[in-house]
Every structure is written in C-alpha cells, then in structure tokens.
Amino acid sequence: MLVNYYNLSQALLKQVDEINKQTGIKRKLVIHGCCAPCSCYPIEVLDEYFDVTILYTNSNIYPREEYDIRLNELVDYIKTYNATHGSDVKLVVPTYDNVSYTKLIKDRGNHREGGEICFKCYEMRIRDAFEYAKQHHFDYAGTVMSISRQKSSSKLNEIGLQLQKEYPNIEFLIADFKKKGGQNRRDELSKDMYRQKYCGCVFSYQEYLKREEQSKPAM
Ligand code: SF4
Numbered sequence: 001m002l003v004n005y006y007n008l009s010q011a012l013l014k015q016v017d018e019i020n021k022q023t024g025i026k027r028k029l030v031i032h033g034c035c036a037p038c039s040c041y042p043i044e045v046l047d048e049y050f051d052v053t054i055l056y057t058n059s060n061i062y063p064r065e066e067y068d069i070r071l072n073e074l075v076d077y078i079k080t081y082n083a084t085h086g087s088d089v090k091l092v093v094p095t096y097d098n099v100s101y102t103k104l105i106k107d108r109g110n111h112r113e114g115g116e117i118c119f120k121c122y123e124m125r126i127r128d129a130f131e132y133a134k135q136h137h138f139d140y141a142g143t144v145m146s147i148s149r150q151k152s153s154s155k156l157n158e159i160g161l162q163l164q165k166e167y168p169n170i171e172f173l174i175a176d177f178k179k180k181g182g183q184n185r186r187d188e189l190s191k192d193m194y195r196q197k198y199c200g201c202v203f204s205y206q207e208y209l210k211r212e213e214q215s216k217p218a219m
Helices: 010-023 036-046 064-085 098-104 106-110 116-135 153-164 182-189 202-214
Strands: 027-032 050-055 090-092 140-143
Touching: 010 027, 027 036, 027 116, 036 050, 036 064, 036 182, 050 116, 064 090, 098 106, 098 116, 106 116, 106 202, 116 140, 116 153, 140 153
Parallel strands: 027 050, 027 140, 050 090
Antiparallel strands: none
C-alpha cells in the first residue's frame, strides 16, 4: 500500500511502485548519507519503494575521529534497522581523503556556512552518488541532506537536477525530507544517537571551537 509521504514526489513514488510490481524487482537507489540522524528517516521512507544503498561519501568531515564516530553510528543504525525490519539496506564507504577534499573547499574559511562553497560541497557528494549509480547500474541517485534544518532543500534539488543532465540514465531523487513531519520523525528515531556539534569540514570545526570558547563564562 502506498503511504502518503508528501516530502517526496507522489507521482514518482506511484511510478516506482508500478514498475516494482511489474518487474518484481525494486528500483535501485543510491543515496548519499552524511550521518545516522540524517539518514534514519529517509531510510524508513525509501525502503518501502527502493532497493536502498547508503553512500557514506563524507571526506569533508574533520578530524578522522569525528568521521569514524558518525560512520559507526550509521553502521549500527543500518544493522539494527535491517534486523528489525527484515530489510537489506546496504552501506558503501568510499576511501576517506580529507586532505584532497579540504583543498577543494579551501575558500570556505572566508565564507559563511550555507553559502557558495557549501553548495560546491553538496555538489561533490551528490556527484559521488551519481558516479556510483553510473558504475553500478542504479536507477536513482540522491542525498539525505534535505532533512537538515541548516541546508536548503531547494538548492540541493537544484544541484541534483543539474547533475542529472550529465547522467542520462539516472534520475535524481527530488526530496524535502524535513517537510511534513519528517523532522519530528527524525528527532524521534535519532533521540539516542550521537549528534554532531558542527557540519563537518575543518572550517566548521574551527567555528564550533570558537563558539564553545566564547560561550564560556568570563573568569
Ligand atoms: S560547512 Fe558543511 S557543507 Fe559547508 S563546506 Fe563545510 S562540510 Fe561542506
């Protein structure tokens, strides 16, 4: 039965559902997942319609310890989710290369979070999903990042649709996971999970440290 998830295109879900029924095989989706709290609700929604692979392509995250903490939380979540739902959500973890990644976003230090450099950062990770989809013959590519209050869903969708033009056989999964109760459900599902204190890159990490310093009471 189709569930009304208004944060995804109803026409798309209907189409996917029909193809799944006709072929007896779920459409294959690879979706960039940045962490467990942001991925849990999208997994719950998408698992009904797609053969879901989460791509943990997050070389932006600094330091390595933080990258590992977020990854381990996601590994645990997917393991538990699959065991309790009888599902087969997969997780793919590409090589971590923060040094190269940081060079590509080196101007972020001169820009605010959520600006042009961040759009480039979104694009690099969504492109990774498209590349993976192309190499492994997936039908759809996407990202879970629209669940985040800090990220513009319209910008993420704009970037994804732009990339789609370069990958003719792959469709971008337009989504606004934060809408229609998505964030509440995410908060509920992730209440016991590790929550990061900053977006990810070294620049956002330094800004976080500065905020912490400034919030300390004067001696
Ligand atoms: S603040 Fe976040 S989105 Fe922006 S460049 Fe850093 S890691 Fe990427």
